[in-house]
Amino acid sequence: MKMLSFAKRNTKEIIRDPLTLLFGLGFPIVLLLLLSAIQANVPVPLFEIAQLTPGITVFGLSFMTLFSATLIAKDRESALLQRLYTTPMTALDFILGYTLPIVPIAVAQSVACYAVAVAIGLEVTVNVFLAILFIVPISVLFIALGLLFGSILNDKQVGGICGALLTNLSAWLSGTWFDLELVGGVFKEIAYALPFVHAVELERAVLSGSFSDILPHFWWVLGYSVAALAVAVLLFLRQMKK
Amino acid sequence: MDAITIENLTKRYRDVTAVDNLSLSIREGELFSLLGVNGAGKTTTVKMLSCLTEPSEGDAYIFGKSIRKDTAEVRSLIALSPQETAVAPKLSVRENLELICGAHGFAKTKTVLKIKEISNLLGLESVIDRKTGKLSGGWQRRLSIAMALISEPKILFLDEPTLGLDVIARSELWELIRSLSGKVTIILTTHYMEEADALSDRVAIMRDGRLLVCDTVEKIKEKAGTDNFEQAFVRIVKEMKL
Numbered sequence: 458m459k460m461l462s463f464a465k466r467n468t469k470e471i472i473r474d475p476l477t478l479l480f481g482l483g484f485p486i487v488l489l490l491l492l493s494a495i496q497a498n499v500p501v502p503l504f505e506i507a508q509l510t511p512g513i514t515v516f517g518l519s520f521m522t523l524f525s526a527t528l529i530a531k532d533r534e535s536a537l538l539q540r541l542y543t544t545p546m547t548a549l550d551f552i553l554g555y556t557l558p559i560v561p562i563a564v565a566q567s568v569a570c571y572a573v574a575v576a577i578g579l580e581v582t583v584n585v586f587l588a589i590l591f592i593v594p595i596s597v598l599f600i601a602l603g604l605l606f607g608s609i610l611n612d613k614q615v616g617g618i619c620g621a622l623l624t625n626l627s628a629w630l631s632g633t634w635f636d637l638e639l640v641g642g643v644f645k646e647i648a649y650a651l652p653f654v655h656a657v658e659l660e661r662a663v664l665s666g667s668f669s670d671i672l673p674h675f676w677w678v679l680g681y682s683v684a685a686l687a688v689a690v691l692l693f694l695r696q697m698k699k
Numbered sequence: 700m701d702a703i704t705i706e707n708l709t710k711r712y713r714d715v716t717a718v719d720n721l722s723l724s725i726r727e728g729e730l731f732s733l734l735g736v737n738g739a740g741k742t743t744t745v746k747m748l749s750c751l752t753e754p755s756e757g758d759a760y761i762f763g764k765s766i767r768k769d770t771a772e773v774r775s776l777i778a779l780s781p782q783e784t785a786v787a788p789k790l791s792v793r794e795n796l797e798l799i800c801g802a803h804g805f806a807k808t809k810t811v812l813k814i815k816e817i818s819n820l821l822g823l824e825s826v827i828d829r830k831t832g833k834l835s836g837g838w839q840r841r842l843s844i845a846m847a848l849i850s851e852p853k854i855l856f857l858d859e860p861t862l863g864l865d866v867i868a869r870s871e872l873w874e875l876i877r878s879l880s881g882k883v884t885i886i887l888t889t890h891y892m893e894e895a896d897a898l899s900d901r902v903a904i905m906r907d908g909r910l911l912v913c914d915t916v917e918k919i920k921e922k923a924g925t926d927n928f929e930q931a932f933v934r935i936v937k938e939m940k941l
Binding site for chain 1: 749750751752753771774775777778779780781782783784785786787788789790794797798799800801802803804846847850
């Protein structure tokens with residue numbers, strides 16, 4: 458009940474910021490359309506719709522990090538959290554209350570991406586629905602990163618770190634914009650030590666029906682999600698006690 | 700009966716002692732003001748009493764419940780209206796009140812009833828469905844106090860409640876605070892001497908984290924040898940040796 462009440466408030470806060478929401482939901486779609494147009498003129502295997510859509514969908518999730526981090530950072534600055542800390546709400550109520558409302562937004566974003574992809578040529582199979590389903594654990598990773606950054610950064614810093622740095626880093630290291638094999642070396646090793654490329658390859662494996670390729674990537678994503686969530690919880694609890 | 704008993708309460712931040720060995724008691728229903736210049740330790744004291752920060756030494760008891768050991772019980776007895784307005788700007792006045800009711804685990808029927816009651820008491824009916832971020836500072840302060848009062852606290856902490864308000868809004872808020880006197884124990888921190896003079900049953904003056912004096916306004920004026928409370932405050936803070 459306490460958590461639901463808080464989650465309801467957080468949903469309203471995000472939905473009532475239409476500019477951010479539209480940008481977060483619309484930007485990945487614009488990119489999808491743009492890169493598909495380039496692909497139509499200059500064919501690049503990486504930008505084929507079945508390869509591109511999973512990458513763009515995962516890239517779109519970096520906006521979920523921005524949403525959750527901004528919300529927490531603003532709450533910390535406005536002292537609303539301070540007020541709520543004096544109520545009987547527990548740490549779990551806060552963490553779930555911040556996390557759960559963003560999952561449906563992440564799913565809605567991936568539904569929008571896949572719907573546009575279908576409209577421009579992606580074949581409709583049951584795998585599309587499975588790919589949308591697998592967005593849920595991936596979205597937890599990005600939301601946890603938001604919880605983590607929102608607990609230590611202020612509103613302006615969140616804009617810089619999550620809005621600029623993380624969105625770019627997660628994109629470069631995901632194998633969506635360019636083939637990591639082409640860069641190779643340390644860059645490729647770093648990319649494969651981080652979860653972003655695994656999230657994209659997980660989605661690609663699900664969409665293409667290569668189910669044997671799912672698990673190795675899934676463990677990476679799940680491991681990072683659990684670790685990010687654990688660190689986020691610790692940092693949130695630390696700032697709660699400050 | 701004592702609502703709050705403070706015993707040797709101390710808070711240290713690395714090499715700075717924000718509150719130093721504070722001991723005093725506050726009676727049930729009393730309107731008690733904590734005064735002091737910046738850095739005197741007023742807000743830190745309120746934060747410790749409202750379980751927002753843990754004391755380094757000592758303890759305080761809210762109706763017999765320790766702020767160190769019985770935090771859940773203490774939280775169900777208190778409410779805080781922080782220095783900042785601490786409201787959710789994208790929510791309406793009603794939704795802000797619903798959030799606090801939810802945070803306290805009120806059932807839906809009780810929530811509806813409490814919102815009606817509190818908006819009537821604080822004159823919020825005319826703005827009940829307006830977005831909080833669009834309201835004036837005076838209305839936001841009023842809502843902030845309503846959010847603190849709606850949980851039926853036995854102890855209400857008002858941290859600089861009239862900061863930045865115009866004369867009319869301040870006078871209206873004074874009326875409201877006066878109307879609560881006797882019904883709920885109020886701990887008020889303020890920089891405005893006339894506010895403390897007009898509202899308080901008793902006043903504590905702090906400097907460098909230590910208690911200089913704790914008495915009624917009249918007795919403090921007597922001790923300082925002046926009829927003017929502001930002058931009395933200045934004399935005590937500047938001249939009193941510990």
